[in-house]
Amino acid sequence: MMRDEAPGINPARGRDAARRPRRRLGREGLSYVRELLGGPALGWELETASLGDLALDAALVKGSRRLELRLGWDGADGVRLSTRGPDGDRTEDEREVMRAAAAGTAATSFAGLFARLGRDSLLYADPYGGSAPSRFERYVRIVDHSPDYWKFVYPQARFLEEEISFGVRYAKVSHATLECQRNNAQLTVESLRFFADDSGPRSETDGATYTDTVITEADVVGGRTQEMLNAALERVAREEKPAFIHLKTTCLPELVGDNPASAIARLDKELGVPVLWTSKTRDPGRMYEAMLERLLGDAPAAARGPRVVLLAGIPSPQAEREATALLGGLGLRVAGALFPRLDVPPTADLRSAGAVVWLNPVGWEKIEDGAFLKRGLAVVRHHPPFGLAGGRRWLDRVASVLGLDGVEQAWTKALEPRAAELEALRRECRGRVVALIGDQSDVEQLTYSGRALGFSVAGLLGELGFGVRCLVWGAGAGARRPPTASGAGTVEFVPFSTRAQLDRALGRGIDLAFTHFNHDPRLEAHGLPGFTEAAFEPGLEGLLRTGRRLLRRCAARPFPRHRDGLPPWTS
Amino acid sequence: MDPVSQSETLEATRLPFLNGVYVAVDAVDGAYLIVDGPYCVFTKAEMQYCHNLRSRLIPQFGYNRVAHTAEILNTEEVQSLSTDRVAQVEAVFAKVGSLPDAEIVLATSFDFHELVNFPLKEIARQHAAKGGALVAHVPSRSLGGTWLDGYAATCSALARAVTLRPGRGRKNAVAVIGHLRDRDEPDDAGNRRELARLLEALGLHVVSLWLSGGGRAELEAAEKAGLVISLPYAREAAKIVAERTGAELCEVDLPLGLGATEKFLKTVGAHVGRGARANKIIDLESAAAVRDTQAHVQRLIAGRAAVIIQDDPHLAAGLRGLCVEFGLLDGGPGDAGGRALCFAPTTGDYASDFAHVPIGYPNYVEHPVSERPFLGYAGFRHLADRAAEAVLRREARG
Numbered sequence: 024m025m026r027d028e029a030p031g032i033n034p035a036r037g038r039d040a041a042r043r044p045r046r047r048l049g050r051e052g053l054s055y056v057r058e059l060l061g062g063p064a065l066g067w068e069l070e071t072a073s074l075g076d077l078a079l080d081a082a083l084v085k086g087s088r089r090l091e092l093r094l095g096w097d098g099a100d101g102v103r104l105s106t107r108g109p110d111g112d113r114t115e116d117e118r119e120v121m122r123a124a125a126a127g128t129a130a131t132s133f134a135g136l137f138a139r140l141g142r143d144s145l146l147y148a149d150p151y152g153g154s155a156p157s158r159f160e161r162y163v164r165i166v167d168h169s170p171d172y173w174k175f176v177y178p179q180a181r182f183l184e185e186e187i188s189f190g191v192r193y194a195k196v197s198h199a200t201l202e203c204q205r206n207n208a209q210l211t212v213e214s215l216r217f218f219a220d221d222s223g224p225r226s227e228t229d230g231a232t233y234t235d236t237v238i239t240e241a242d243v244v245g246g247r248t249q250e251m252l253n254a255a256l257e258r259v260a261r262e263e264k265p266a267f268i269h270l271k272t273t274c275l276p277e278l279v280g281d282n283p284a285s286a287i288a289r290l291d292k293e294l295g296v297p298v299l300w301t302s303k304t305r306d307p308g309r310m311y312e313a314m315l316e317r318l319l320g321d322a323p324a325a326a327r328g329p330r331v332v333l334l335a336g337i338p339s340p341q342a343e344r345e346a347t348a349l350l351g352g353l354g355l356r357v358a359g360a361l362f363p364r365l366d367v368p369p370t371a372d373l374r375s376a377g378a379v380v381w382l383n384p385v386g387w388e389k390i391e392d393g394a395f396l397k398r399g400l401a402v403v404r405h406h407p408p409f410g411l412a413g414g415r416r417w418l419d420r421v422a423s424v425l426g427l428d429g430v431e432q433a434w435t436k437a438l439e440p441r442a443a444e445l446e447a448l449r450r451e452c453r454g455r456v457v458a459l460i461g462d463q464s465d466v467e468q469l470t471y472s473g474r475a476l477g478f479s480v481a482g483l484l485g486e487l488g489f490g491v492r493c494l495v496w497g498a499g500a501g502a503r504r505p506p507t508a509s510g511a512g513t514v515e516f517v518p519f520s521t522r523a524q525l526d527r528a529l530g531r532g533i534d535l536a537f538t539h540f541n542h543d544p545r546l547e548a549h550g551l552p553g554f555t556e557a558a559f560e561p562g563l564e565g566l567l568r569t570g571r572r573l574l575r576r577c578a579a580r581p582f583p584r585h586r587d588g589l590p591p592w593t594s
Numbered sequence: 595m596d597p598v599s600q601s602e603t604l605e606a607t608r609l610p611f612l613n614g615v616y617v618a619v620d621a622v623d624g625a626y627l628i629v630d631g632p633y634c635v636f637t638k639a640e641m642q643y644c645h646n647l648r649s650r651l652i653p654q655f656g657y658n659r660v661a662h663t664a665e666i667l668n669t670e671e672v673q674s675l676s677t678d679r680v681a682q683v684e685a686v687f688a689k690v691g692s693l694p695d696a697e698i699v700l701a702t703s704f705d706f707h708e709l710v711n712f713p714l715k716e717i718a719r720q721h722a723a724k725g726g727a728l729v730a731h732v733p734s735r736s737l738g739g740t741w742l743d744g745y746a747a748t749c750s751a752l753a754r755a756v757t758l759r760p761g762r763g764r765k766n767a768v769a770v771i772g773h774l775r776d777r778d779e780p781d782d783a784g785n786r787r788e789l790a791r792l793l794e795a796l797g798l799h800v801v802s803l804w805l806s807g808g809g810r811a812e813l814e815a816a817e818k819a820g821l822v823i824s825l826p827y828a829r830e831a832a833k834i835v836a837e838r839t840g841a842e843l844c845e846v847d848l849p850l851g852l853g854a855t856e857k858f859l860k861t862v863g864a865h866v867g868r869g870a871r872a873n874k875i876i877d878l879e880s881a882a883a884v885r886d887t888q889a890h891v892q893r894l895i896a897g898r899a900a901v902i903i904q905d906d907p908h909l910a911a912g913l914r915g916l917c918v919e920f921g922l923l924d925g926g927p928g929d930a931g932g933r934a935l936c937f938a939p940t941t942g943d944y945a946s947d948f949a950h951v952p953i954g955y956p957n958y959v960e961h962p963v964s965e966r967p968f969l970g971y972a973g974f975r976h977l978a979d980r981a982a983e984a985v986l987r988r989e990a991r992g
Binding site for chain 1: 608609610611612613632633634636637638640641643644652653654655656657658661662664675686689690704705706708709710735736737738958959
């Protein structure tokens with residue numbers, strides 16, 4: 024079926040492409056589209072297919088020819104088939120497949136088509152979550168933050184593929200200058216970091232060795248940098264004999280034109296040491312996917328159990344245990360876990376697993392599921408199971424994509440033993456007010472379900488019983504809304520438009536506020552603690568832990584009787 | 595820790611040029627730095643933010659004192675270097691220079707920007723000629739220099755750029771140039787107080803300290819000094835200032851430990867014709883320092899091995915002298931395991947192998963609330979205190 028890529032790969036992926044709204048077809052959707060277009064019968068293969076808001080874009084290939092099709096809404100309830108380029112330029116072969124596609128789609132309703140494709144579609148980034156700028160764009164690339172006194176929300180675009188742990192026998196090689204190597208505070212303790220969700224070294228090395236080339240001026244002037252890189256790779260491959268090498272090249276060597284491609288090919292061929300190469304100017308997602316393909320190898324489809332799954336995107340061992348139990352309630356057995364660890368024997372698990380279920384796919388957008396789809400596995404990739412509503416939706420989705428019953432029973436079984444504890448927790452949370460602050464866009468990010476975080480901060484706080492107070496900058500007096508019920512708690516909206524107004528609002532009955540700054544002078548002026556989305560965990564146990572964690576923070580306000588002495592931020 | 599791994603550890607502590615430039619900029623009130631470089635200019639500033647709890651480089655919602663030229667380009671840095679960036683970089687200069695609290699604007703380059711021959715110096719020169727904030731170019735050695743080179747180069751650029759009128763130096767007024775003011779915390783405040791106290795004891799008054807956290811006025815007050823005392827972190831800057839003002843120049847080493855402090859007093863004392871006074875101070879203060887620390891040194895510190903892991907040669911030299919005074923022995927193979935003292939920054943987990951005394955740059959784990967110098971006699975007492983505490987903590991862990 025496949026050519027050099029799995030269906031669903033977006034050929035135009037760039038640095039921030041992971042945050043663009045992207046929805047791809049699942050196993051059943053791909054199969055349906057293939058039939059609908061009629062290409063396979065005529066010798067054409069489906070190369071890519073992606074789902075937009077009002078269109079399906081697909082590409083068929085045959086030999087060196089490529090035909091791009093769009094199935095869009097025809098304005099009534101039908102499907103309008105279009106293709107790129109003038110019709111007169113088409114070969115007979117292409118016209119034939121167009122006729123087949125037109126015949127296939129003629130009797131298809133647009134709503135029916137999208138409902139069918141949506142049944143097992145894969146969510147790579149929330150359709151409404153890609154519009155907000157990331158921390159990189161909104162903070163790191165900007166020098167003048169003086170107008171942003173109202174801004175507390177700087178979400179980090181996560182690239183968790185960088186956290187993949189491939190096992191003990193691997194080596195890292197960094198081709199960089201000393202200036203580049205020492206460009207962040209990796210070894211500091213997390214309390215000192217600038218952003219609250221940067222907590223020390225992120226990569227789990229698992230005993231991996233580390234080699235730096237440390238390029239100097241003399242190396243550049245002497246034209247030795249390529250030689251240094253090749254020598255480093257060669258030495259590591261021969262002496263350390265790793266299972267593979269992860270090579271990172273950086274700005275300077277790429278500027279001077281260093282290219283390890285031939286050395287990589289030679290090491291693979293002569294020593295059998297594959298090299299995963301990530302760089303500043305190349306899409307890292309494809310590199311990781313190529314490595315994933317290699318690790319997975321070829322697993323025969325016949326032995327797969329329809330009730331055996333692999334769990335992917337594991338944020339913590341506790342979350343894995345709880346998700347495993349929840350899936351068990353649906354009659355599913357978890358045969359193994361993938362991402363961030365990939366050092367399990369994957370081929371053995373793949374032989375028994377019939378599906379991959381993503382627990383928390385947020386941050387893993389660069390890893391696409393082509394490798395699994397290619398081997399015939401179903402994939403469930405949707406919003407993560409945060410909180411009560413989110414957990415239930417996740418379970419519903421798993422059951423729906425995999426064709427299972429028993430969601431109600433499984434959910435009740437999970438919920439009942441925790442109900443009393445949740446209610447007790449809610450009684451404590453009801454006395455606390457949590458502030459979410461920002462402009463309308465920031466507050467929407469924190470209040471709407473999904474979006475960039477995969478869950479609604481306000482929604483989960485409400486489920487826990489907290490009072491949520493949204494302080495909205497520049498919204499005008501009409502935006503004021505008194506507290507109304509939200510879950511077991513309340514939500515209210517208070518506009519502000521000056522520093523003084525914000526400061527006064529922070530001093531009025533707030534116990535905790537959302538901020539991405541680790542030490543926020545605006546909050547510290549009132550002795551207020553902060554929190555981020557990192558405080559939240561998926562699952563029901565995770566929800567209880569989250570509630571207890573936030574309550575502890577509410578109680579941790581220093582200088583209870585001497586806050587007048589705290590330095591003001593408004594001067 | 596064997597000698598090989600010790601040398602590898604030393605390698606791991608090495609910091610590059612820009613880190614030192616950042617430290618210097620953080621030590622001058624009203625100073626801004628424009629780095630022709632990518633967004634990592636920001637992440638690098640976080641190292642100083644973690645070392646200095648009162649760092650002013652990256653305020654949460656103000657104006658970053660370290661600006662980068664990539665802010666104006668929406669493309670990958672490597673690719674952007676092939677475009678004409680002059681107008682965009684000039685706009686960054688204009689923006690930074692117009693800020694109300696910008697007294698000094700410095701400019702330098704990130705490593706790969708250093709290679710492409712961008713006319714940063716010329717842009718800096720043009721903006722310097724416009725008046726307003728002082729603008730100076732710091733020639734980049736980002737590809738080869740160390741952080742101490744970066745600190746010294748920044749001081750040299752300041753020494754060339756600030757207003758210094760000749761012939762205004764006063765007798766007994768001194769400018770101390772080449773102090774490493776790495777953070778606005780009480781360890782440095784203690785060092786500055788101790789330096790001033792030692793010089794006051796010789797009848798000298800410090801009118802300008804480079805760098806100290808003061809702004810342009812503090813730097814330009816150096817013209818009032820009849821004597822420039824050159825500390826090791828900015829030798830060239832001290833020479834430039836002395837040449838420009840016509841002041842005398844006296845080079846001294848870092849007064850860390852009893853011997854080095856005595857040498858400091860004797861050298862300065864001899865230079866100003868007060869050698870006898872220096873000897874009297876030494877007799878008095880050295881004896882008192884020994885009395886105050888003898889129990890700590892003799893009961894807890896002496897006789898152990900010591901390992902010094904520092905990429906700062908001036909600090910390392912001072913610590914070597916201190917170790918001799920403490921009765922510590924050269925560390926060697928087999929000294930890891932808890933008994934040995936280690937004087938190192940916090941770039942590695944030295945506490946698991948040694949009784950670790952965090953000292954040097956960066957120091958992420960210690961942020962004193964009260965003054966805690968390591969220079970002069972006061973510093974000697976504090977170092978004895980800290981070494982003894984490190985030993986006891988390590989022993990208590992078993």
